[in-house]
Amino acid sequence: MPINWTWDPFEEFERIRAELDRLLEWASPVRSIRGEEIYPRINVGESAEEVLVYIFAPGVDPGKVELSLEGNVLSVSGERDSEAELGVKEVRPERFLRQERFSGKFSRVLTLPESVDPEKVEAEYRNGIILVRIGKKAERRARKIEVKTS
Amino acid sequence: MAERQELAPRQEGRPERTPRRRAMSPPVDVYETDEGLILLADMPGVTPESLEVKVEDNVLHLRGEIAEAPGEEVRPEYVEVRGREYYRAFTLGPEFDQEKIEATLKHGVLRLFIPKVESERPRRIEIKTVQ
Structure with a gap:
């Protein structure tokens, strides 16, 4: 783009920002x-x-989700069949126009704060x-410390 | 995955100058049957009361809000889901009957059935055997 007096650098920044936002929006919430x-x-x-x-x-299906807590390590695993909700007798792959939802087995493990009580x-x-x-x-709960005045 | 004009994600016009609070874009599956389209969208946390599905100027708008959020006394420790709102829009072609869209919501999954107008459905042609 030739630089001339009508060129507004802020507009250009704005355009680039919007482009980046669009890219990030595509990328971030789903993937x-x-x-x-x-x-x-x-x-x-x-x-x-x-x-x-x-x-x-x-x-x-909540019955098919495995959830466990060992010490402060929480594990969640299970399986989701993304096609179940279609309610179609025979699912034909070529009839999908879009397929973005997760399907299959999942497993995640995360460490929680040490203060958790597995009981x-x-x-x-x-x-x-x-x-x-x-x-x-x-004993791990935050305790309020009283400041005494002498 | 086939891109279809009638259900292409809505093209935005010029970039907005005032940044809005950005909603999350729910992942969707779109499946075509002889009778219409089935659209599934993952919107965990949304209830029938916090969901809005509407068609305006041939654009299907899906909007929802996570109904229950932690109170102020809860301090975020680790966050992968930022924000409470979901939003996504699709352009609908004239072959769909916008008046008869059916929506159900179960376990955070929105299911829409968008029927085709009668004349657009494939017609089964009966083949008669001549004796």
Whole structure:
């Protein structure tokens, strides 16, 4: 592009930013940078009393998900058949116009904070998210330290 | 994977100048039957109340929000899902009956059935045998 007085460098930056955003948008929410999908995606949060693990596993049969906690290592594995929801008797591969959803076996392992108490675990599957709540060991909970005045 | 004009991801116009809060783009499967298209979209966390499916100017809009999010007392430790909103749009061709789209949601998977208008369905031609 020839540089002249009507050239607006900010517009050019804006254009490049928008292009990059588009590329990243294509890449990030569905796939990792190298192109493969991450399934299930996982978020971990921590409150004063417990550790919460959100496993984004849409369309799985909860009975076929294996979840275990050993010490502070949480493992989740299972299988998802992405074609089950089609509700079609005989699935013909050539009839797919798009196929982006994960299908097959999955397995993920993650290390949780050391404060978790493996005895206090509960998990529920709702709207495609497995929420695992793990209590913390009493002695590991943040203690409020009182400052005494003399 | 075949690209089809009628269900191509919607082309954006000029780049937006004011960056919007970016929604997550759900992965989809699109499957064609003689009667229409079946579209499956992974939208974990979305409930019937937080889901919006609408067709406007031949564009199918899918929008949803993760209904239950951790409260303020929960500090994020590790995050792969950023944001609460899902959004994706597709252009629908004239061969689909926009009035009769059926939507169901189960375990975070949205299933849409987009029927073809009657005249676009393949007709079975009966072959008679002449004795």
